[in-house]
Amino acid sequence: MTAKILDGKSVAAQIKSELAQQVAALKKKGITPGLGTIMVGDDPGSQIYVAGKHRDCAEIGISSLRIDLPARATQDDIIAAVHEFNSAPECTGFIVQLPLPAGINQDQILAAILPEKDADGLHPANLGKLVLSVKGALNTPVPCTPRGVIELGRRGGFDWQGKNVCIVGRGITVGRSLSLLLTRADVNATVDICHSATKNLAEHTLRADAVVMAVGHKYLLQPAMIQPGAAVFDVGVSRGINPATGKAKIYGDIDPAVSEVAGYFTPNPGGVGPMTRAMLLQNIVETAHRQLSQNNSEMRKINADCDV
Ligand code: NAP
Numbered sequence: 001m002t003a004k005i006l007d008g009k010s011v012a013a014q015i016k017s018e019l020a021q022q023v024a025a026l027k028k029k030g031i032t033p034g035l036g037t038i039m040v041g042d043d044p045g046s047q048i049y050v051a052g053k054h055r056d057c058a059e060i061g062i063s064s065l066r067i068d069l070p071a072r073a074t075q076d077d078i079i080a081a082v083h084e085f086n087s088a089p090e091c092t093g094f095i096v097q098l099p100l101p102a103g104i105n106q107d108q109i110l111a112a113i114l115p116e117k118d119a120d121g122l123h124p125a126n127l128g129k130l131v132l133s134v135k136g137a138l139n140t141p142v143p144c145t146p147r148g149v150i151e152l153g154r155r156g157g158f159d160w161q162g163k164n165v166c167i168v169g170r171g172i173t174v175g176r177s178l179s180l181l182l183t184r185a186d187v188n189a190t191v192d193i194c195h196s197a198t199k200n201l202a203e204h205t206l207r208a209d210a211v212v213m214a215v216g217h218k219y220l221l222q223p224a225m226i227q228p229g230a231a232v233f234d235v236g237v238s239r240g241i242n243p244a245t246g247k248a249k250i251y252g253d254i255d256p257a258v259s260e261v262a263g264y265f266t267p268n269p270g271g272v273g274p275m276t277r278a279m280l281l282q283n284i285v286e287t288a289h290r291q292l293s294q295n296n297s298e299m300r301k302i303n304a305d306c307d308v
Pocket of ligand 1: 145
C-alpha cells in the first residue's frame with residue numbers, strides 16, 4: 001500500500017485564501033484583525049517561526065505587531081509586554097513564542113494573557129473550557145496544532161468519527177489538548193494516549209486506526225508498528241544533520257517507510273507545521289468575529305437603553 005499524502009502546505013494555502021475573504025469582510029465592518037507576537041531571546045528556530053507567522057498575516061491582510069525582548073528579560077519584563085498587548089485595541093489576539101528561556105515561569109506568563117486574546121488557546125481558562133465542553137459549539141480559542149491535525153485529516157478525506165486514535169506524547173500544546181478535541185462529540189473519536197512510561201508502545205499503535213506522533217524523537221514510529229491502512233500524523237520535530245549533504249535537517253517522529261504501510265501520511269516538514277500556522281490565523285479571525293459580535297450587542301444594548 002502507498003499512503004495518500006496529506007499535503008499540509010496546499011491545505012493551509014486553501015484555508016488562507018478562505019480566511020483572506022473573511023478578513024476583507026471584517027475590514028468592511030470596521031475591524032482589522034491584528035496578531036501580536038512576544039518573542040524572548042534569539043533562538044534561531046523560534047525566530048524563523050515568528051517571522052513565518054508575520055509573513056502569513058501580511059499575505060491575508062491581518063496586521064501584525066511584535067515585541068522582541070532580549071534573552072535576559074525578567075518575568076516582570078515579559079508580563080509587562082503581555083499587559084501591553086492585553087490593552088492594545090489594534091491587537092485582536094497574540095501569542096508568547098514558546099519555549100521561554102530557562103528560569104521563566106511559563107504558566108504564570110500564559111495566565112496573564114486576556115483569555116479572549118489568547119491566540120494559541122493555552123490560557124488555563126480556555127483549556128478549562130475545552131475540558132468542560134463535550135457537545136455544542138466551542139466559542140473560545142483552541143490550541144492550533146491539535147486543531148490543525150484534525151482539519152488536515154478532514155480535508156484529506158479521513159473521517160475521525162468512531163475511529164480509534166493513538167496519540168503518542170502528552171504535552172499540553174499537542175497531545176493532551178488533542179485528546180480533548182478528538183473526544184468532543186463533533187469529532188467522536190476514541191483516544192489512547194501514550195507517553196515515555198508506556199509499556200510496549202507498538203501494542204497501542206497497532207490497535208489504532210490513526211496514530212498521532214507528538215514526541216520529538218526521530219523516526220520513533222516504524223512500519224511494523226501500525227496496521228495496514230492506518231492514518232499517521234507526524235507532529236514531532238527533531239533537528240539533526242543530513243548525512244548525505246552534511247546540512248541541518250528537520251526529522252519527524254515517523255520513519256518515511258511508514259508511508260508504504262499507512263493509508264494516510266503527513267510529510268514532515270510540510271504536513272502538520274503549515275496547518276499549525278493556518279490555525280493560528282483562523283484563531284485570530286475568529287477572535288475578531290467575536291469582538292465584532294460583542295461590539296454589535298453592546299451597540300444594541302446602548303440603543304435599547306436610549307429607547308427607554
Ligand atoms: P513535550 O511537552 O515535550 O511532550 C513530549 C511528549 O513525548 C511527552 O509526553 C513525553 O512523555 C513523550 N515521550 C518522550 N519520549 C517518548 C517515548 N520514547 N515514547 C513515548 N512517548 C515519549 O512536547 P510538545 O510540546 O507536546 O511537542 C511534541 C513535539 O511536537 C515536539 O517535537 C515539538 O517540537 C513538536 N511540535 C510541532 C508542532 C508543529 O507545528 N509541527 C507544534 C508543536 C509542537 P513524558 O510526558 O512521559 O515525558
